[in-house]
Amino acid sequence: MRPQTPTTDTSPWLTRDAPHPSGPPFRPQVVHPNASPRVARPLEGVRLIALILAIVAEVALLLIALVPQSVWASRGLPDGPIPSAASPLVAGLFYVLPALTGLLCHRWQAAVVLATLPAWLDLGAFAVAAAQRIGPFYLAVEPHAVSTVGTLELFAVLGALGWLARQPLLGALGWLARQPLLGALAVLRGRSRP
DSSP states (O other): OOOOEEOSSOOTTOEETOOOTTSSOOOOOOOOTTOOOOOOOTTHHHHHHHHHHHHHHHHHHHHHHHSOHHHHHHTTOTTOSSOGGGHHHHHHHHHHHHHHHHHTOSSHHHHHHHHHHHHHHHHHHHHHHHHHHHOTTGGGSHHHHHHHHHHHHHHHHHHHHHHHHHHHHHHHHHHHHHOHHHHHHHHHHHHSOO
16 A cells, blocks of 8 residues: 655645545545436336327327228228227327427437337338338338338437427426425315225
């Protein structure tokens, strides 16, 4: 071990390379003035599960939409696997799921990538599966390329809008939680349970 060289201060524990009395050498941590401390997020697991479920549901819906109607008819489903009564709900899910994906992301880059990921996966699977029958350049031909790019743009914009809505929604939820009347109602509701 190297001999310890005292500094200009006469304190015995403030020597160069000397360990702090309670442990390793003291190194002050520089913290940016605007940095917020890391806080444990109890709902982080719920957020990740909801994010995964939204992406998987979007992948499933897009796969169903990409299968030609003739395939469904040959399987005994002339209207496809989704009942016609649920068609408005499914059409709404095509808009809600990418926005929900963006809402559940912390960063805008992840919101855009994860909102478009189901389209990338499904269009790639469709191109590979259909290449034998319709050729390898199906998605690059003019009318199909436009619809492919339109789908990716739509999902990217919806993911970005969901991410943009994140902070105002979290702020509104925090404001509601701080309201005394609503807090009192929650306490009363909790006491009324057996």
